[in-house]
Amino acid sequence: MADRPHRLIDNAIGAILGAACGDALGWPNERVGRSSFRDRQSQASLQEFTRWTRRSGGRYYPHEEVIEAGNYSDDTQLILCLARSLLRGNQWWDYFCRIELPFWSLYERGGGGATKRSVDAWTDGVPPWSRERTTKDVKRYFDAGGNGVAMRVLPHVIFDANVENFACVAKNILLDGIATHGHPRALVGALAYGYALWGAIRRTGSLKFGEVVEDLLDNSIKWASLPEVGSAYYEWLKAANLRVSTYEKLWKATVDEMTSLLETCRKELSKGAMSIDDDALRALHCFDKKISGAGTVATASAVFLASRYAPDPIHGLTKAAYAIGADTDTIASMTGGLLGTFSGSEWLSSLKNTVQDSKYLAEIATALVKKNMAPKSAEIPVNGIRARLSRFMDMLLEKKPGDLVDMPDGRYGQILSGNEIIGKSGKFKVVFRKVACDDGQTLYFSKIKKGAFLTEAGREPRKSRNGATQLQRSLSFGPKLPVRSLEKAVRFYTEVLGLRIRKKTQEV
Incomplete structure (x- = not known):
């Protein structure tokens, strides 16, 4: 048992990196058809990250x-966001809801609608179930049963890996969950996935085939109960029962649904080599657009793939990431997180070094295990959050590459690059900033600005072959940073910030 602390750290790092690698592998496939997948598949190995183009802005922008x-x-x-919050100790929930989530809304990449709506409430200074929200908003909150909670619970399990009773972990998972989602599908799915993670990361021996599924089914009482977690919970439950007169009954029905999905996992695993992954995932409703994003479905899918590919984790990760038609980034992230809890990080091979912010991901996993708490308490804002964030964005967009910025969550960073894209209509532009934080995370900010943005000749901006406008290319700052000492600058960016220098010149 002497090596248990070291093993726990390795598994925590493997879990966080596995989740991030699954996310990065699966994200490009989230909204592609099978024909697009075949084109992409022929261009790169399934076990390599790819550069891709994301379409954003909806109908109007x-x-x-x-x-x-x-x-x-x-x-x-x-x-x-959750990991940093847990390192705030008893402040963690308020810090998560009132600092991390509102600030996240400025740099989020692909955030779900339910999460963003709840964050909008917290940015206004109230919970999403508050009577101060419109009836429609509160209804949508309690109807939100997506996988947005399950996909983020991993830090709870790492932080409390040595806690002997899962009930303590379950309380924090529920409290975390209600911050953004109100339907049992989101919360039960998160609790079941959390229990699977907790059992796996605490293991001292090898994992037997199908053991994760059996453990979940045999110990359902540990994850299926509705935990009681203090004053915020009672206020929330009161609001829940106003919207759904028998919330506990709905909870039980969702537990039955989760159990049924796990029994399907057991059935498919029992087929051994005869089981076909796509058929199994289809039986779990992974490709059903009406329910594929549910927390229960995501959990069952991740548990199935992690169980099936425990001896060969990298193939389990790619199966999830390329399950075209499913919510690939989330399922791959959850599969990767679960695989990492009992496989460590070596199985990720080169992926673990090339995923965004790999060093920071490993550091925060270690901090969760060692409980390297924040040195001082934070001042938690209640009012004025939206105005504060608006001022920050205005300031950020005025900055240029090389400038330092103080961020709303207490970190500081340096702008690495910035550019602008003018819409085809010339009636809006999108301003981008890439920021390296002092702790090692990279954030990507963007803001849409409306106006009349025509070229100097009064024409609508022309697009180049890669889709960039003429003005975009002329305004693209790029990561060109003039410095006095090239040698000192290279050492600062590589050793202190952990960044890669792609090009350096001696131009004066």
């Missing part, structure tokens, strides 16, 4: 953004 190979999405961002 359509634009494209290049996503660099290995970049992660909201799944990993929210894992990190």
